[in-house]
Amino acid sequence: xxxxxxxxxxxxxxxxxxxxxxxxxxxxxxxxxxxxxxxxxxxxxxxxxxxxxxxxxxxxxxxxxxxxxxxxxxxxxxxxxxxxxxxxxxxxxxxxxxxxxxxxxxxxxxxxxxxxxxxxxxxxxxxxxxxxxxxxxxxxxxxxxxxxxxxxxxxxxxxxxxxx
Numbered sequence: 001x002x003x004x005x006x007x008x009x010x011x012x013x014x015x016x017x018x019x020x021x022x023x024x025x026x027x028x029x030x031x032x033x034x035x036x037x038x039x040x041x042x043x044x045x046x047x048x049x050x051x052x053x054x055x056x057x058x059x060x061x062x063x064x065x066x067x068x069x070x071x072x073x074x075x076x077x078x079x080x081x082x083x084x085x086x087x088x089x090x091x092x093x094x095x096x097x098x099x100x101x102x103x104x105x106x107x108x109x110x111x112x113x114x115x116x117x118x119x120x121x122x123x124x125x126x127x128x129x130x131x132x133x134x135x136x137x138x139x140x141x142x143x144x145x146x147x148x149x150x151x152x153x154x155x156x157x158x159x160x161x162x163x164x
Contacts (some may be wrong), residue, residue, distance in 0.1 A: 066120050
């Protein structure tokens, strides 16, 4: 989804979008790994539920808010006529042709929805790269503590039939 989003929002070619999104996802993965390693020291210093709320939920909410487009400009519109040619059944188009870069005119929302800024896109992605591993890890940790030493997984579900 990131490739298509960046192609439409930033008028990048497919090659540019793939390269830039790959770099961004690699950086996000490294950040997520470092964040995962920092969870234990954070939880020794602060209560788990505070780390979950501030580090997980709050950062994820901020990441979503950063992705709300608020600029006064709309996306560059691509001319749909140049996406495929009448005599060409392969659907090939020249991705470097500036007429095909941007959001297709056939998508009505492109004409009215403000464009997402590149800085907002990066900030939202980085907040998510930090917040998601914290939230996911601590939710599972707290849930397993609430369940206690009861069997989880297949044994847990097979024991449920005694209740019904």
